[in-house]
Amino acid sequence: MRILVVEDDAQLAQQIVTALEAQEYVVDVAADGTEAHYIGSVEAIDAVVLDLGLPEMDGLTVLQRWRDEGLTMPILILTARDSWHEKVLAIDAGADDYLTKPFHMQELLARLRALLRRVAGQASAELSCGELVLDTRHSHFSYAGQSVQLTSYEFRVLSYLMHHAGQIISRSQLSEHIYAQDQDRDSNTIDVFIGRLRKKIPAQAIETVRGQGYRLVPVESA
Ligand code: CA
Secondary structure, eight states: OOOEEOSSOOOHHHHHHHHHHHHTOOOEESHHHHHHHHHHHHOSSSEEESSSSSSSHHHHHHHHHHHHHHOOOOOOEEEEEOOOOHHHHHHHTOEEEEESSOOOOOHHHHHHHHHHHHHHOOOOEEEEEEEEEETTTEEEEEEEEEEEEEOOHHHHHHHHHHTTTOBBHHHHHHHHHSSSSSSSTTTHHHHHHHHHHHHOOOGGEEEEEEEEEEEEEEOOOO
């Protein structure tokens, strides 16, 4: 899953990026509102961590513009102080949750997981598709109770499919969600990752939909 972090405090931004990458998220970063608005509008972002106090364009305006453009990705706002008024404005403008600075990184991660699984239509911290289970708290997959060891990219691909289980996902869509803006993208490598994943979980769990892409489907173990 791909997260846009918008924070002008470089040190805090780096702390958030480090924490997210440790959980296998793909991360893009913006340090001002104009850049943030641009990246959020053109890139395939699954969720945003948005500071409200930003140079060039404030976070509330960025949020309003995205929502006016019809973008629905979950947005977690960061507020500098315990300002209830700012939070009310942001939530009314379409923010999904908020954190007041200073915050514990574990809380940010937990709130982000909750937003992402709500989009996936699941309430539990464990997402499942048949016997395949993703424990979002530990960024870990298991199949029929057995741990599945994955590389970072394999995890990103399977995590995106799991958050969209049952839906047909194209190669280019997968590619957009497993690489950040500054990384080279090659949708051919998606087939390589899928091939490896099919050796680690039952091959039929990842269906090929001819000419359209891939779909994660439930498979019962024998
Ligand atoms: Ca700020």
